Amino acid sequence: MNGSLLLSQLLNGLQLGALLFLLSSGLTLIFGIMNFINLAHGSLYMIGAFLGATAYNASGSFAFAILAAVVGSGLVGVALERLIARPLYRHDHLYQVLATFGLMMFFNELASVIWGSRPYFAAVPQGLEGAVSLFGSDYPVYRLMIIGVGALVALGAWFLIQRTRFGMLIRAGASNAPMASVLGANVDLQKTLLFLLGAVLAGxxxxxxxxxxxxxxxxxxxxxxxxxxxxxxxGIGSVRGTLVAALLIAMIDTLGRAFLPDVLRAVFDASVANAVGPALASMLIYVLMAVVLAFRPQGLVFSARR
Structure with missing residues (x-):
């Protein structure tokens, strides 16, 4: 096995894991702590991508692109919480799924109307388009930056939920909202802020x-x-569990797509191996989920609500 290729794929797995964590951390907080299923969370990710790409292409500033994604996705997230999520908190999950699924379809059509149906591209920001040498292997600076951002967000999210008064109040409101409200906590505001945090991370x-x-x-x-x-x-509601699972799933997917075709070529023709390898790598992710649900349904790490 080529050591340089292995290192590159490991870093690709870390980069994918960082993006998955950024998206999943907000979703697990909303689902695990607020007990709300938000299928429109992927739309917030899409909104952040479109706003970031549009802002960068218009200004040439990557900082402005990130700011546009943060503000835009945050405002949409707050609007969704106020108008859609709040009336559905006390309803069955089926109502939440149907409502947010409809929102997902709406945002997809809205994006097609505004930006068109063709893919929209944004260049790698200036200053981050090069590569650095790591143990004799060149790796893009931009992808390393994504890994670093994911690590910082993981540390920040864990500290916010586990070590701050805000996190304590959020967990208390999730466990017993009426009691937390009687003790002076503004549960409605906390839910809005948590929804805002999840939307910003997705953006x-x-x-x-x-x-x-x-x-x-x-x-x-x-x-x-x-x-x-x-x-x-x-583990639903666990920031640590989300980080572990994001990295594990990203590694399975990345390494499987890269190396399973080579392994299968020992048994099958090259064309068959090239087709079956990536598909098998994708299947392994869902096999892992099935195994976890069967033997450890609470997840690899206990949730923040426990």
Missing amino acids: VAGALAGPILSVQSGMGEPVLILALVVIVVG
Whole structure:
């Protein structure tokens, strides 16, 4: 096995894991702590990608692109919480799924109307378009930056939920909202702020993914499916579990797509191996989820609500 190729694929797995964590951390907090299923979370990722790409192409400033994604996705997230989520908190999950699924379809059509149905591209920001040498292997600076952002967000999210008064109040409101309200906590405001945090993280993930992926309508659905797998495997409501599961699933997918075809060529023709390898790598993710649900349904890490 080529050591340089292995290192590059490991770093690719870390980069994908960082993006998955940025998206999944907000989703697991909303689902695990607020007990609200938000299938429109992938749309917030798409909104962040479109706004970030548009802002960068218009201004040439990557900082402005991130700011546009943060503000835009945050405002949309707050609007969704106020207008859609809040009336549905006390209803069955089926109502939440139907409402947010409809929102997902709405945002896909809205994106097609505004930006068109063709993919929309954004260049890698100036100053981040080069590569650095790591143990004799060149790796893009931009992808390393994504890994660093994911690490910082993981540390920040864990500290916010586990070590701050805001996090304590959020967990108290999730466990017993009436009691927390009687003790003086503004539970409605806390839910809005938590929804805002999840929307911002999804928007940042989309803005960071824009320069390395094609930005297009519907791009939120595939990554939403992966994010749902991540929060189930890691433990719903657990930031640590989400980080562990995001990295594990990203590594399985990345390394499987890179090396399973080579392994299968020992048994099958090259054309068959090239087709079956990536498909098998994708299947392994869902096999992992099935195993976790069967033997550890609470996830790899206990949720923040326990």
